[in-house]
Amino acid sequence: MAWKWYDSKVIEIREMTPTVKQFFLEVDEVADFDFFAGQFITLDLPISEKRLKRWRSYSIANHPNGTNIIELCIVHLDDGAGTTYLFNDVVVGSDIRFKGPSGAFYLPEKIDKDLVMICTGTGVAPFRSMINDILVKQKAFQSIHLIFGARYEKDILYREELENIERENQNFTYDITLSRDEKWLGYKGYVHQVYMEKDYSEDTKFYLCGWSQMIDEAVENLLIKKKIDKKNIIYELYG
Ligand SMILES: Cc1cc2nc3c(=O)[nH]c(=O)nc-3n(C[C@H](O)[C@H](O)[C@H](O)COP(=O)(O)OP(=O)(O)OC[C@H]3O[C@@H](n4cnc5c(N)ncnc54)[C@H](O)[C@@H]3O)c2cc1C
Secondary structure, eight states: OOOEEEEEEEEEEEEOSSSEEEEEEEETTOSOOOOOTTOEEEEEOSSOSSTGGGEEEEEOOSOOOSSSEEEEEEEOOTTOHHHHHHHHTOOTTOEEEEEEEEOSOSOOSSOOSOEEEEEEGGGGHHHHHHHHHHHHTTOOOSOEEEEEEESSGGGOOSHHHHHHHHHHOTTEEEEEEESSOTTOOSEESOHHHHHHTSOOOTTOEEEEEEOHHHHHHHHHIIIIISOOOGGGEEEEEOO
């Protein structure tokens, strides 16, 4: 899908956790903003005179649904210029210019392999889009194992929705692992131990999304320790 520049208006902002917000953008002059589930858009924020320094990319967290509404799921970084602008200055009614949809981080039309989706924090956004897209289009899939990592229970994103999906779909497994929550009864630690202890079929596709520390370690583990062919490791690097 070819990208282009669009104008949009923020129509809703929801607090998901103390540091993460959902931003809903309504795209001007478009009835149906189409994209592949997993793609991202790039916002042009008024935070610098220099064009390239103003651009911040965000995965589209909703699935393509025939509307002109885009949902983003964004974590605020204390020292981050873009997210501080989004969290402090953007309100319902603000105008946001963006380009997109962009990126090649999406699933093939026919899903004929087991999928493992590994993410931390807002890295869950493209997977939430992909999973809902599969379910809404009633696409056949073999198995999906979603592994979500965060620090504390309060940081879990889209938990209720994903737990419901797990309850209703026996070939979808959802594991949460928390690195700092002493009281958590599930997996404790980073995402890596979760996929490392599982046995997956030989041609399983591993999709990773998040920041470089997690992605670098996961790619190394999958390639070297788990001997996964590199063509089966696909990732979206946030920075
Ligand atoms: C394709 C793509 C999709 C993205 N999708 C999302 C998304 O859906 N949600 C989202 O919240 N972000 C997403 N990001 C990250 C986003 O583009 C910005 O980098 C992020 O919001 C920080 O912008 P900032 O201007 O606040 O920080 P900046 O002023 O740009 O500085 C941030 C600095 O901190 C580093 N950094 C940023 N985030 C983290 C982190 N969590 N942990 C450790 N270091 C970090 C960056 O590498 C950079 O050095 C995506 C990035 C890409 C490339």
